[in-house]
């Protein structure tokens with residue numbers, strides 16, 4: 499092998515290794531530690547997982563470190579066209595409710611159930627909840643408690659729903675396959691999103707479990 503070809507190979511391999519090393523929560527928009535790059539940054543806290551998980555005394559699964567509140571929600575319902583067949587609850591449940599413990603726009607990012615060894619986490623008051631910053635309307639991460647304009651979540655997605663939706667005609671839905679997944683049989687925020695992987699290096703932003711290029715993710719479940 500020529501020296502130059504070998505060099506190209508080595509450089510290529512190191513880019514790959516660096517790429518892998520930077521994937522994950524650290525450095526993502528879900529990294530609220532002092533070292534992170536999110537628009538929401540703690541003044542001194544260095545722990546990354548603490549904003550969502552605690553090793554002990556959790557409020558919920560999976561070792562959830564925030565209080566959840568299911569009051570005051572409006573959920574998606576296509577009453578105008580009456581095409582929605584899923585039974586959507588009056589508030590998000592399960593994993594979706596966990597996402598809403600920040601994405602409701604009013605819950606403080608730095609308030610958790612169990613603090614680390616240095617006690618309460620300080621964060622600038624002007625950027626400690628999603629409602630503090632303004633975004634363009636279409637890319638606004640502040641979902642608010644009005645989820646009526648968001649893809650339905652927290653409902654059971656099984657073969658009964660597929661049959662009900664087909665109403666005697668050909669199926670319009672199919673059950674998701676990996677990397678998409680249901681949580682105890684339900685379609686949740688984390689069915690489409692992986693909160694740990696922003697996807698900057700994999701082309702799966704924003705935190706999607708797979709690329710939605712060509713609407714491929716939508717077409718995993720919708721036969722359209």
Ligand code: HEC
Nearest residue numbers: 523528529546547549550551560593596597688692693694
């Ligand atoms: C912004 C919030 C958030 C942060 C930060 C976060 N997680 Fe999570 N994590 C979640 C949510 C929500 C779930 C449940 C949904 C799921 O399984 O994808 C979860 C699930 C998990 C699970 C169980 C499911 C699985 O994938 O194995 C583990 C383990 C986990 N997280 C570890 C971590 C670790 C370690 C860190 C820090 C490096 C971390 N998480 C940071 C939100 C977060």
Ligand code: HEC
Nearest residue numbers: 527536537538549550596597600639687688691693704705
């Ligand atoms: C601890 C608080 C917290 C939790 C819990 C949390 N998020 Fe976030 N998330 C944020 C904040 C804050 C931002 C905005 C960061 C920014 O704009 O820099 C964000 C941004 C995002 C984005 C947009 C990223 C982009 O590129 O614009 C997505 C998608 C997202 N979160 C999905 C989820 C999902 C899905 C869950 C649950 C599985 C979840 N988040 C749980 C705080 C949280």
Ligand code: HEC
Nearest residue numbers: 594597601636637638639641649651686687689690704710
């Ligand atoms: C059926 C799949 C699906 C579900 C379920 C879903 N999302 Fe998303 N979400 C997406 C896709 C796809 C995008 C990217 C949209 C784009 O690029 O135009 C997105 C974008 C986002 C963004 C970035 C801001 C924006 O408006 O584009 C946030 C924040 C977010 N989702 C949070 C959530 C939360 C929280 C839940 C649960 C309440 C959720 N998502 C449920 C597919 C989903």
Ligand code: HEC
Nearest residue numbers: 576581582583584655663671674678689690715716718719
């Ligand atoms: C994990 C599977 C899954 C993915 C991925 C998914 N959907 Fe859905 N979607 C569903 C299910 C199940 C329903 C509920 C259908 C029903 O009850 O009739 C639904 C409902 C909807 C509805 C409302 C239908 C109505 O009757 O009001 C629309 C529109 C929709 N999805 C579009 C999308 C788009 C666009 C994407 C990609 C950004 C997407 N979906 C991704 C499973 C999925």
